[in-house]
Structure formats: structure tokens, C-alpha cells
Amino acid sequence: MISLLLSGLVAFSQPTPTNSLRLAMTPKLDGVLDAEEWDPLVSPEPFNGYLQWEPGVLYAAGTVEHGKEARLSFDFKGDGWTVGSDNLEVTVTQEGVRVRRLIQDVQEGARWQDEPLIAQSTVAKRGDTDTGWNFELQWRGLGDLSFEKGKKFNVRMESFDQNGAEVMAFVPRQTVPVELALDRAQGLPEGMSWAPEHVVRTVVPGQRIKLRLTFVNKGEDGLGRVDLRTLGFASLFTSSRQQPFPTLDKKKRAFLDYEAIVSKDAPLGYTRLAAKIEKPNGDVATIESSYEISDLLTILPNLRVEKGQTGTPRIIRGDISLRSNTTGRLNGKMFFDLPEGWALRRGNDADFKIYRERGRVKMAVELVSPQGLSGLQAIPVRVQLGDKAITSTTYLVFD
Numbered sequence: 001m002i003s004l005l006l007s008g009l010v011a012f013s014q015p016t017p018t019n020s021l022r023l024a025m026t027p028k029l030d031g032v033l034d035a036e037e038w039d040p041l042v043s044p045e046p047f048n049g050y051l052q053w054e055p056g057v058l059y060a061a062g063t064v065e066h067g068k069e070a071r072l073s074f075d076f077k078g079d080g081w082t083v084g085s086d087n088l089e090v091t092v093t094q095e096g097v098r099v100r101r102l103i104q105d106v107q108e109g110a111r112w113q114d115e116p117l118i119a120q121s122t123v124a125k126r127g128d129t130d131t132g133w134n135f136e137l138q139w140r141g142l143g144d145l146s147f148e149k150g151k152k153f154n155v156r157m158e159s160f161d162q163n164g165a166e167v168m169a170f171v172p173r174q175t176v177p178v179e180l181a182l183d184r185a186q187g188l189p190e191g192m193s194w195a196p197e198h199v200v201r202t203v204v205p206g207q208r209i210k211l212r213l214t215f216v217n218k219g220e221d222g223l224g225r226v227d228l229r230t231l232g233f234a235s236l237f238t239s240s241r242q243q244p245f246p247t248l249d250k251k252k253r254a255f256l257d258y259e260a261i262v263s264k265d266a267p268l269g270y271t272r273l274a275a276k277i278e279k280p281n282g283d284v285a286t287i288e289s290s291y292e293i294s295d296l297l298t299i300l301p302n303l304r305v306e307k308g309q310t311g312t313p314r315i316i317r318g319d320i321s322l323r324s325n326t327t328g329r330l331n332g333k334m335f336f337d338l339p340e341g342w343a344l345r346r347g348n349d350a351d352f353k354i355y356r357e358r359g360r361v362k363m364a365v366e367l368v369s370p371q372g373l374s375g376l377q378a379i380p381v382r383v384q385l386g387d388k389a390i391t392s393t394t395y396l397v398f399d
């Protein structure tokens, strides 16, 4: 009897995650979980869950057995699964993604509310494995839900029998806290601290980036070699180096520089530097720091749908920041590739020049939608730098 009870408890608890700090890492959404592509969060065998992000986007992945589905529970305020209206359940099956919100109703008690708009803001790719299937999920934050550095929330990842018994809404769920971060360290020796001191975190293929790690070591001496390399898809396109741990200065500080030479064929996206440091006891400490291999220019939209009646033509206003990621000057034009029926009042076919190294310009925008739109709408933005096109799609909710 006791053992039954215990195993029941175990089934409902969530193991401590590998690390609550989740790094910015861009996966390749193809249904295959490649080496160093994903950041493991939980591995209660046989379900393995992964979680990471990049600005504006959360990424999750998992390995699921045959006949099962993955269930991700997000408590965005981290104040308890049955508290507030910030609790979302995302179910990934072989067929699709379902999102529902836990609603606390004073009269009716807890109930589920489907969130089709949020489900629409996700993309899931699946692939077969020997014992089941993988999924890779992209979730673009909309409205109040923004996935940015420093965001903290609670999460639970697990798998269940497909078509299993319906879960009552009010049953509590144990979730673990996570934070969206750019840096983290594991296993640093006692008395040692570190901080990133990077001037920038973006680099264009064909150029180089210097990432500086600073250390203060008030603990024991005798740190051994350091291995510095970029992990994941960019590993083959970036330089790596090994060196002894630098000597501490009088203030017990040391600086470790990684100058990555990024080849022109390097894949775009967030990747990470890993510094592995040999400790006096033979163990290894690891520092990871995310950086972005980016296009020459980053498009940062800040648009909103003005209030109006559902289904009528709506005005979209705001601005689009264009951020140069290069040392050279840039000039080009911005376009909105919208279907017929849209009126592009301001910002379309607009010239810009960025003179300063890594400078930015802000482009004012005003668009008018055709009538009859509702739900999630894609607003595609294109920047032409001569023959080169850089595109970005922002999503707006028409209510």
C-alpha cells in the first residue's frame, strides 16, 4: 500500500531541472533533435523535455513514446497552477497543438478555456524515433506574453497517454521556475565568480566577434586548461581555442577572451559560446554565453492595431526599428508585402540610411487593413539592401 502511494507521488512530482536559466539558442525546426541543438530541461525517462528561447520566441522540444502526447504547463506568474488566469496548458500531439487556459470562476469553479489564437501563434514539427516521436515547437509571444531576457515563469513538461482520462481543471500541478537568460555557469569552484563583458552579442557571417569573460577568484588556485568553443550548428563555422586559465591580477581578477571568427556560410540564429575550465580537483566548470549570428540588419517591429469595430478596416500604427549589425554603413528601402486590399499610408517603400557602426533608425508606419479581418494576421516586412532582401513577419491580433 505504501509503495503504491509513493509511486503515485513520484508520478506527480517534477524533477529539478538541469538549470533554471534557459539560454537563447535558435533550433532548426525539422523534427530532428540534433546534438547541441536543444537545452535539456527535464528527463523523467522516457519523456525528455527541452526549453530555450530567442527574443520574442519560446522554443520547446520533447521525445514522446508511441501512443502518448506531450503536455506543457505554463504558470506565467509563478504563483501556483490553480491561482490567477495566467496558467496555460499546451498539448502537442502527432496531429496538432492545442492550447487552453485555466479560468477561475467564482461561481462555477475552475474550468478550461480554449485559446485558438495562441495555438495559431505556434509552429510544431514532428519526426519519428525508434520508440515514438519528437516534436520541436516554436511559440511567438503575442500581446502581454513576451518572451524576452529576464522573463521568469514556471513550467512543467511531461507526457501522457493519448486519449487518456480528461484532467480536471482544478487539480494542482507542480511546476519549476525558469528564467530566460543569455549567460549561465555550472560547477564554478568555491570563491569564484564571473560576468560577461561583451561589447556586442551579434556578429555577421564573415566577420568576427570578441566575447570577454571576466572572473574574480577568491578561492583556491590551480585552475587548469580552458576550452573555448561555439556549440551547436555554428560549431563548424566558428573558431575554437584552448589555453591555460589566465593568471590572476592583484585584485584576483582574470579576463578570458574568445574571438570568434565566423565563416561566411555560418547559419543565422542564436548560438552559444561554451568555456570549459579544468578545476583543481579534476572536475570541469562550464560557462555558457549566448550570442547571435545575424543578418546585416535586424528588423524590430513595434506595431499595434488601433481600437475599432470588429470586421471594419482597422488602422495599424507604430514604428519599425532597423538595427545595423555591421561596422559599415547601410542604405536601403523598407516594404510591406501585404495582400491586395491593404492601404499602405506611411512607411512602405521608404528609404533609410544608417551611417553609424551598429546604428539604428526608426521608421514610422501607418497601414489600413481591408475589412473582414479577425484573429491572428501576419504583417510581412521586407528590407532591401541592394539585391539582398531581409524579411521578418510580425503578428497582430485583430479583435
Ligand SMILES: [Ca+2]
Pocket: 027, 028, 029, 030, 031, 032, 033, 034, 037, 136
Ligand atoms: Ca531540429
